[in-house]
Amino acid sequence: ARAVVANVNPKLLYEQLLEPAQVPAATRERMAQWRCGSGTFRMNVALSRLPDFRALPGPGPHLSAGIIMAPSLDYMDRAWLDARCDGWSREPIVE
Known part of the structure; x- marks a missing residue:
């Protein structure tokens, strides 16, 4: 898809819900460094x-x-x- 709409934390989406091969390398690297919390x-x-x-x-x-x-x-x-x-x-x- 050209766009993904998800009602979930981006880190969870890109690191656990999508296959690594489906996520561009730059996005995987950014998500690995992204700190999140509540x-x-x-x-x-x-x-x-x-x-x-x-x-x-x-x-x-x-x-x-x-x-x-x-x-x-x-x-x-x-x-x-x-x-x-x-x-x-x-x-x-x-x-």
Whole structure:
């Protein structure tokens, strides 16, 4: 194929899911050197009911996707920078 679309980490795709002969040498070399990791911790919890926020009470589309709990974009940026530099954030974002 001229293009490959995959919903998987590129290192996993190029090093484990495709045959080495199918991957150009330059790409194999780049993937061998590419460092990847996750800056997230995930914990799934079960709620007895959907949340009811004072700022937007009742049901609605605001409850149909992920909810990010952070006081500001600056806070979220600092959390990301912490995680990138230190491997974890001193003040993490809750989603």
